[in-house]
Structures are given as structure tokens and as C-alpha cells.
Amino acid sequence: MITEIVFLFIAGITLLGAVLAVSLKNVFYNALSLILCLFGVACLFIYLGAEFLAIMEVIIYIGAISIAIIFAIMLSRPMFQKYEKRDLIKIARSLFIAAFLFLGLLKTLHSTRWPAASLEGDYSLRAIGKALLTTSVLPFEAVSLVLLIAIIGALLISGSKERPSQ
Amino acid sequence: MSQSLQSYLVVSSALFSIGIFGLLMRRNLVAILISLELVLNSASINFLAFNKFCMPNKVTGQVFVIFIIALAAAEVCIALSLILWLSRRKNSINIEDAKELKG
Numbered sequence: 001m002i003t004e005i006v007f008l009f010i011a012g013i014t015l016l017g018a019v020l021a022v023s024l025k026n027v028f029y030n031a032l033s034l035i036l037c038l039f040g041v042a043c044l045f046i047y048l049g050a051e052f053l054a055i056m057e058v059i060i061y062i063g064a065i066s067i068a069i070i071f072a073i074m075l076s077r078p079m080f081q082k083y084e085k086r087d088l089i090k091i092a093r094s095l096f097i098a099a100f101l102f103l104g105l106l107k108t109l110h111s112t113r114w115p116a117a118s119l120e121g122d123y124s125l126r127a128i129g130k131a132l133l134t135t136s137v138l139p140f141e142a143v144s145l146v147l148l149i150a151i152i153g154a155l156l157i158s159g160s161k162e163r164p165s166q
Numbered sequence: 167m168s169q170s171l172q173s174y175l176v177v178s179s180a181l182f183s184i185g186i187f188g189l190l191m192r193r194n195l196v197a198i199l200i201s202l203e204l205v206l207n208s209a210s211i212n213f214l215a216f217n218k219f220c221m222p223n224k225v226t227g228q229v230f231v232i233f234i235i236a237l238a239a240a241e242v243c244i245a246l247s248l249i250l251w252l253s254r255r256k257n258s259i260n261i262e263d264a265k266e267l268k269g
Contacts, residue, residue, distance in 0.1 A: 003168050004167050004168055014181065015181065018204050021204065022184055022197070023188075027196050031200065037181075037204065038203075038207065041207045041211060044214075045210075045211075047168055048174070048211075049224070052228070053232070056235060060235050060239060061203070061235070061238075064239065065203065065242045068246055069200065072246045073196060076250060076253035076254070090190075095191075097186065098183045098186050098190070101186055105175075105182070105183070109172060109175045109176070109179065110172070114219065115220050116219065117220050117221055119169075121224035122225065123228070127224070128232075131225045143236045146240050147236060147240050149240075150241075151243065154247040157244070158247035158250050
């Protein structure tokens with residue numbers, strides 16, 4: 001009983017954070033609402049049995065990505081002082097597409113029969129580590145390479161002051 | 167309700183639709199990046215929900231989510247440095263001003 005109430009509360013927090021993150025006009029408030037939403041997602045991960053990923057979500061998404069976004073907002077001065085003008089037709093059009101997508105997804109997932117499996121299993125960190133270094137070692141190495149290239153690329157793009165102007 | 171696959175899928179599809187709505191509506195590059203994060207997170211929720219309710223092996227989905235988080239970190243890293251460069255150069259982060267490549 002209490003589990004259900006907490007689940008509904010967490011889902012509500014997540015969706016509220018998401019709505020605020022896209023609808024508020026100030027980009028800084030958007031970033032703060034994103035943190036709220038990501039925290040709700042981390043709580044959902046705990047419900048899904050993935051405690052390690054919940055911690056990783058908090059550390060990486062909230063601790064690194066959101067803070068990096070806030071840093072970028074702060075570093076570029078005019079960004080959060082200039083509000084964009086809202087175009088009603090554009091909002092209506094995007095709302096229509098998003099609602100269409102949402103209703104289509106709802107219809108699909110209510111009419112599909114998903115295969116069921118037992119809920120018991122090995123969720124442990126030891127199993128994840130073993131899988132990362134045996135069955136999925138190739139994507140693991142590829143992801144580490146992608147991260148390295150992304151770091152070098154970011155340094156290259158943002159670090160060079162004397163970039164050829166035109 | 168917390169023990170059924172459907173409820174998680176409803177939450178994640180709502181998150182996905184909100185993210186798509188933000189992607190289409192906002193003109194601010196940082197706000198577009200934030201919406202993209204929402205879309206990626208809905209994918210992670212989906213992976214973990216199917217991992218819990220439909221997979222006999224409970225590790226596969228979690229490994230996928232680790233990869234999603236790593237790729238999201240790389241994407242944000244590149245995107246933020248591009249945005250900073252753009253804002254230094256054009257003094258604006260409206261996506262309509264970034265049209266030199268013409269596409």
C-alpha cells in the first residue's frame with residue numbers, strides 16, 4: 001500500500017520536473033527542474049531493482065551533467081537574461097505532435113502482450129561487472145574510446161581562442 | 167501498480183513526449199539539450215523496466231543503461247562546448263542564429 005503511494009508520488013515528481021524543465025522561460029530554472037526530474041528517475045531506478053544505476057544517475061546526471069549545464073548558463077552571460085518570445089502557433093503545433101506521440105504510445109503499450117519472466121534474478125554489482133568484462137567487453141571499450149574523443153573534442157572546440165575568424 | 171510493467175511504460179512515454187515537445191518548442195540551445203536529456207532518461211527507464219519484467223537475465227538492461235549514461239555524458243560535453251563557442255562568437259544561443267552551415 002505505502003509502496004504504491006510512494007510510487008505514484010515519485011512518478012508525479014518526475015513528470016512535474018519534466019514539464020517545468022521544458023515549459024519555464026528562464027533557462028536557469030529549466031536546469032534546476034531537470035535536477036528534480038532526474039532525481040525522480042533515480043528513485044524509479046530503485047523501484048526497478050537497479051540500485052547501482054540509481055546511484056550512478058545521481059552522481060553522473062545530477063552531479064556532473066546538470067552542474068555542467070548550469071556552468072554553461074552562468075558562463076555565457078546573455079543567455080539567461082534574454083527570454084525567447086513564445087509563438088502560440090509553434091506551441092500548438094509541438095503540443096499536437098507530442099500529444100499524438102503520447103497517445104499512440106499509450107495505445108500501443110495497452111494493446112501489446114509483453115512476455116513475462118520471473119522477477120527474481122541476480123541484480124548485483126558483481127554480475128554487472130562480470131557482464132561488462134565478458135559478454136559486452138567490445139561496447140565497453142568503444143564507449144571508453146568515445147568518452148576520450150569527446151573530452152579531447154570539447155577541449156579543442158572551447159579552448160582555442162585564436163580560431164580563424166572566417 | 168509498482169509491480170506492473172505498464173505503469174513504468176506510461177511514465178517513460180510521458181517523459182519521452184514531454185522531451186519531444188521541448189525539442190520542438192524551444193529555440194534556446196541549452197533548453198533543447200535539457201529536453202534531449204529527458205528523452206534519453208525515458209529510454210533508460212524503458213530498458214530497466216523491460217529488464218525487470220521481461221528478461222530472464224537481469225544484467226543486460228543495466229549494462230545498456232550504463233552505456234546510455236556514458237554516451238549522454240559525452241554528448242553533453244561536446245554540445246556544451248559548442249554552445250559556449252557559439253555564444254562567444256555570435257553573442258546569442260538562439261538556434262535560428264546558428265545557420266552558417268545552411269544545411
